[in-house]
Amino acid sequence: MPSASVALDPDALAPGTNVLLSGPVMTGKQRVLLRLLAGGDPTDRGTVVATTRTSADAVSRTFEAIAGEVPDDLFAVVDCTGTIAESRVRKTANRRFLSNPGDLTGVGIGLTEFMRRFYHRGDEARVGVHSLSTMLMYTEFRRLFQFLHAVTGRIDSSGFVGAFAVDSSALEPRELNILLQLFDSVVETRDGDESVEYRVRGADAGTLGPGSWTSF
Template sequence: MEHRAGESPPSSPQFSLPDGGSVLIAGPAMTHKRRLMLSLLAESDDSQRGGKIVVTTRKPAPTITTEFEHIAGHSAEQFEVIDTTSVADLLSRDARSAQSRYVSNPGDLTGIGIHLTESLRTHFEAGRTARVGLHVLSTIAMYTDLKRVFQFLHVITGRIAAAEFTGVFTLDTGFIDDRELELLKQPFDALIETRETESLAEVRTRGLDIGPKTWTPLRV
């Protein structure tokens, strides 16, 4: 979905995110989950003062920021990245973005939780709305056991809901079985499933009435 710099952020006619809830985008790798997550984060809120916070476990902070700006069509203001990719080890302190926080690795759930909670509190105390994205849970699950991942998600989605913010998390399903998927889905209010067909990616939703209930071409 292309648009010119300076225009309003794109709207997503396919989805309407809940206020005070979190959504899981789950599907095979390479089904545009990160782009969908960023497009949902880029949707403008009524106050035009909303913050965006992204936890990234694969792409470094500069890449996530650039992708967001391309999708949103404007510079990333009130946009923060919590980077767990160890990219900070390759950057001098002068090169690190003031809008980014760094955690040693995706398995450091305590570090991620501390940074994320601080960011949420900052937006809440400033009277701003906020949308939180996390890409991708599968990497976190490679570093720690699923019980800890579930506990982390239960706490974070609870804090997002309590502040009446919105969360959008992604999960690659090819690395887990059905039982594990059912466990990781529990903290979320709704599920957006993705799949790849011969010609394009498709989506459908489960849970809240936030999007198409049958497989529909993905437009992002």
């Protein structure tokens, strides 16, 4: 039986931490990811999001609803939804647009560019990717693992915080176990009897959130 509702504590994530959010579709992983990215003071540090399903503008609005108003130069988005074909806009100061989520090289370049900007300014930053599942529709698992190995390594070495979401049904159990090697903790989500439930496994269980299934 799940315990009573307990809130996640994004402030519990230490610099250099990478977290994986894993669960079925429609269990609120994007909003949980943005809540993790909103930890600390997002008006005093950088936030970078790579989005494969939701436009840059929509992600910005959702993040602002969670974190409050954030200065434009502190919130950057790598939009991989393919809307570039419609907008013909390749980039702005805080936006990068890619033709599809399978362009892992482009995603990596965009994330690294923004991370370097914040790092060289002496800012802390949080970095999120939603969703790895969409990327897997365009590329093979081996390439995705190599991409994640590079990005999580940069987050760790920069002292940033990373959060990555995946639909658990998109991976074989063996693949999920391989991915988990790259992360300090995993936040699992599922449909409960009355609401969505979650639990935390790994180094941050008990600080980031409970280790047993709990209602949001």
